[in-house]
Amino acid sequence: MNANTIVDVKDLHVSFPLEQGKILNAVKGVSFQISEGKTLALVGESGSGKSVAAMTIMRLTEHDSAVIDGGKIDLRLRSGETVDVLSLPLARMNDIRGADVSIVFQDPMSSLNPVFTIGDQISEAIVRHQNKTEKQAWEIALNALQLVRVPDAERRMKQYPHQLSGGMRQRVVIAIALCCRPSLLIADEPTTALDVTIQAQILDLIRNLQNEIGMAVLFITHDMGVVAEVADFVCVMKQGKIVETGTVFDIFEAPKHPYTRALISAVPKLGSMIDKDHPEKFPVVETVETGV
Amino acid sequence: MKMSERDVTEQIETRKPLLEIKDLVTRFDLKNGLFGRVYGRIFAVENVSFNIYPGETLALVGESGCGKSTIARSIMQLDRPVSGSIKFEGQETIGVSPKKLKAFRRNLQMVFQDPFSSLNPRMTIGKAIADPMLVNKLLPSAKAKQRAGELLERVGLSREHMNRYPHAFSGGQRQRICISRVLGLDPKLIIADEAVASLDVTIQAQVINLLMDLQADLGISLLFISHDVAVVERIAHRVAVMYLGEIVEIGDRKSVFRNPQHPYTQKLFSSVPVPDPRLRRSELNLNFDEIPSALQMPDFVPKHLPMLKVSETHFVRETA
Numbered sequence: 198m199n200a201n202t203i204v205d206v207k208d209l210h211v212s213f214p215l216e217q218g219k220i221l222n223a224v225k226g227v228s229f230q231i232s233e234g235k236t237l238a239l240v241g242e243s244g245s246g247k248s249v250a251a252m253t254i255m256r257l258t259e260h261d262s263a264v265i266d267g268g269k270i271d272l273r274l275r276s277g278e279t280v281d282v283l284s285l286p287l288a289r290m291n292d293i294r295g296a297d298v299s300i301v302f303q304d305p306m307s308s309l310n311p312v313f314t315i316g317d318q319i320s321e322a323i324v325r326h327q328n329k330t331e332k333q334a335w336e337i338a339l340n341a342l343q344l345v346r347v348p349d350a351e352r353r354m355k356q357y358p359h360q361l362s363g364g365m366r367q368r369v370v371i372a373i374a375l376c377c378r379p380s381l382l383i384a385d386e387p388t389t390a391l392d393v394t395i396q397a398q399i400l401d402l403i404r405n406l407q408n409e410i411g412m413a414v415l416f417i418t419h420d421m422g423v424v425a426e427v428a429d430f431v432c433v434m435k436q437g438k439i440v441e442t443g444t445v446f447d448i449f450e451a452p453k454h455p456y457t458r459a460l461i462s463a464v465p466k467l468g469s470m471i472d473k474d475h476p477e478k479f480p481v482v483e484t485v486e487t488g489v
Numbered sequence: 490m491k492m493s494e495r496d497v498t499e500q501i502e503t504r505k506p507l508l509e510i511k512d513l514v515t516r517f518d519l520k521n522g523l524f525g526r527v528y529g530r531i532f533a534v535e536n537v538s539f540n541i542y543p544g545e546t547l548a549l550v551g552e553s554g555c556g557k558s559t560i561a562r563s564i565m566q567l568d569r570p571v572s573g574s575i576k577f578e579g580q581e582t583i584g585v586s587p588k589k590l591k592a593f594r595r596n597l598q599m600v601f602q603d604p605f606s607s608l609n610p611r612m613t614i615g616k617a618i619a620d621p622m623l624v625n626k627l628l629p630s631a632k633a634k635q636r637a638g639e640l641l642e643r644v645g646l647s648r649e650h651m652n653r654y655p656h657a658f659s660g661g662q663r664q665r666i667c668i669s670r671v672l673g674l675d676p677k678l679i680i681a682d683e684a685v686a687s688l689d690v691t692i693q694a695q696v697i698n699l700l701m702d703l704q705a706d707l708g709i710s711l712l713f714i715s716h717d718v719a720v721v722e723r724i725a726h727r728v729a730v731m732y733l734g735e736i737v738e739i740g741d742r743k744s745v746f747r748n749p750q751h752p753y754t755q756k757l758f759s760s761v762p763v764p765d766p767r768l769r770r771s772e773l774n775l776n777f778d779e780i781p782s783a784l785q786m787p788d789f790v791p792k793h794l795p796m797l798k799v800s801e802t803h804f805v806r807e808t809a
Contacts (some may be wrong), residue, residue: 396760479697
């Protein structure tokens, strides 16, 4: 593994056993790597396996009865040690999750516990991973909340999730993910549930924090507009496989795979109609609708 | 009746409006306790006025909670407006008899966001499409079934799908089914409430193209409600931007997109991610302003600033 590489996924296969002996092969031979301070966007439509691939890095899919059929995931920890994630005992994984790798999910309301205060929930991760007292953890948590630019952070620490707006909740989830300064942040559609003005704020925040902390980011999204805003490298996934990979400029300026081209041409571009007097249809895109 | 895009625009200037909304106000009281004490009020829609002309698309854009869907529901009178006037082809529709209301609703049909919950899982597609025609006594049963098959073909599905149940279809196909169901009533206006928001982007493009084809062929007006500014720029003839229950800017698409006047419109447009990595913004905006809540005390009196004229077809609300 290269000196700057944080995570190296090689030929990952994940499947889910279904009823009557059927098997759903969700991820079929996916490989990618991310270097320190870089952002890789994993793009694809719903059901393409992008979330399963990312969550397997944290070994979260096994709780959903997934079977990891093959492959290797090397992860560089903050200590500099490199581990093979797929062969670690689960007790060791618990030390790594939330400390060396963190994840931010799409829906901030279901990621937060409704009966604990914001302060308690951020402190919990710090007490678990950093060997601090609760009082020290509260101070670090407050700093984390200020880091994600939550206004009036001291008051917010004592509030409950339902008292916050969607954008504020997502900031809290990001604060929890970043309070231990992970080497890899997995962001699984973190802005899909948010309004576009809030989305712009959260994307700017993630980019800014990446500059400050220097972490690698694995960004999962289906929105090519978001990809253009945040990514250094892009992997396009379809039906469990990576069909194209390249720098963000390669993908947008010279897409090779027909699916990538379809994905890009279907994205409405604000300003593309500025000189047109009348509404216009989207360019015809040939894709096959796929069911499960 | 086939109309080209140009015909539509010319007709907009000369024709009478299909739907006239004037000073529409919809509020919801929050009550608690045994006697239903009103402890708060949501000012969802405040003094909204606009017209929709035959064959045009008016897009309503805004963020969640700004009252877009409440406007749609108020027009259908699924939520009763507090005050205001809704005229359809010159006829007032607020406070009319249930029979007249039913006839009015036939002309206006809604397509909702979630195609999974808007189709009955126990009803075959053929029956689901034929049902509105039977309820409105448009056609006898056998003919309604025949028509359902034709409508399915019209939206790009096949007649053989009639005997299947909704679970056999993908999200995009279900949304096509919902569209064919409303076409059975020959509506003059379709209200599409975030009708493409839950679809993948390639499917979204196909469904929008279908709506535009239908509009060109049948001359149907569209009230297209969306939070996605880039989609709206593609489909709309005119655009209304909503903020906190009010329309803050309304005008023809070209003028609003080229020359947005209201600060909120400008902020909304500049927040849309540009799908071109060369145009990535270099400076990071770490602001954290939030939209205020529409929930207020019951005795709250909202302030209304007047609309200013930018051009003959473009109006903006004055800013304080």
